[in-house]
Amino acid sequence: MKEILPRNIRKSIEQIRLDNTSGSVELAKKSAELLILLVNRNGSLAQINNTAYSLVQSQPTMASIFNLVNNLMLTIDKNKNQQQKNIVNNYCKKFLQDLETSDNSISKQAMELIKNNATIITHSYSSTVLYTLLFAKSFGKKFSVICTESRPMNEGIQLAKQLGKNGIKVKLIVDSAVFSFISDADVILVGGDAITNTGLINKIGTKGIAMTAQHCNTAIYALCSTIKFLPPNYPLNLNQQKNPNEIISNKISNVTPINYYFDLTPLEYLTGVITEKETLKPLEIKERIKHLQLHNGFS
Numbered sequence: 001m002k003e004i005l006p007r008n009i010r011k012s013i014e015q016i017r018l019d020n021t022s023g024s025v026e027l028a029k030k031s032a033e034l035l036i037l038l039v040n041r042n043g044s045l046a047q048i049n050n051t052a053y054s055l056v057q058s059q060p061t062m063a064s065i066f067n068l069v070n071n072l073m074l075t076i077d078k079n080k081n082q083q084q085k086n087i088v089n090n091y092c093k094k095f096l097q098d099l100e101t102s103d104n105s106i107s108k109q110a111m112e113l114i115k116n117n118a119t120i121i122t123h124s125y126s127s128t129v130l131y132t133l134l135f136a137k138s139f140g141k142k143f144s145v146i147c148t149e150s151r152p153m154n155e156g157i158q159l160a161k162q163l164g165k166n167g168i169k170v171k172l173i174v175d176s177a178v179f180s181f182i183s184d185a186d187v188i189l190v191g192g193d194a195i196t197n198t199g200l201i202n203k204i205g206t207k208g209i210a211m212t213a214q215h216c217n218t219a220i221y222a223l224c225s226t227i228k229f230l231p232p233n234y235p236l237n238l239n240q241q242k243n244p245n246e247i248i249s250n251k252i253s254n255v256t257p258i259n260y261y262f263d264l265t266p267l268e269y270l271t272g273v274i275t276e277k278e279t280l281k282p283l284e285i286k287e288r289i290k291h292l293q294l295h296n297g298f299s
Helices: 007-018 024-040 045-058 063-078 084-113 127-138 155-165 175-180 206-216 282-289
Strands: 118-122 143-148 169-173 187-190 199-203 219-223 262-266 272-274
Touching (some): 007 024, 024 045, 024 063, 024 084, 024 127, 045 063, 045 084, 063 084, 084 127, 084 187, 084 219, 084 272, 118 127, 127 155, 127 187, 127 219, 143 175, 155 169, 169 175, 175 206, 187 206, 199 206, 206 219, 206 262
Parallel strands (some): 118 143, 143 169, 187 219, 219 272
Antiparallel strands (some): 199 262
């Protein structure tokens, strides 16, 4: 039987579960901070384990949360002679530090793709994409951005607001209009919730954008640290229905609203994936992923 978690911990996990607008990096930070909080408040080992696995279940498509827990459990298994709470505390702090430095490293590489007076398309909200664009502007790059609204939660509008208030010119468009702009864009930059050996998992609509980009010879890059790479045998369900009321609040006879948040873009449709270490081509990504280990707690 799982040990009952403190009320504030359960509330924080539920808030992460219900968060449909924040990027995966932001939610991974909150998850690591929650584990550190539990350790510092003398939570039991059973509570720590329960919290860790509950965080993965709260956002099962977000690889950064999964890898936080998966790699933590693998680290604990390799260091059985050390106190588990110290391992959790030290690992989570290092995880948070790595998230901070990875954004900076990714931005330095991605900035080279942004030419002066370039037009950049992005889809949905990605804290890494936001960081990269602000980073490029701080180095004097002049460019404009086209943001999709990103239905149904409209998180693309939040990205547009952040860019606009920082002096970057933005065109905000409805999702279906993006295909009319791709041929005139210089580059497309998207984030990602996860990368598998078959594709990029990101906000639904990314696959169509990438297919059109390939047809128009427009470069498209995913900005994703390696913490978003999933082991080949990790079970993943993209067909999880979200609240249909986000599409339409009133029931219509014989009409069933379908509300999926994510799709899978085959790696072959991407020009590359920019990680904190290097830019990888599809075949290189598959090679890296096949060596990743899945903790037996997930099998």
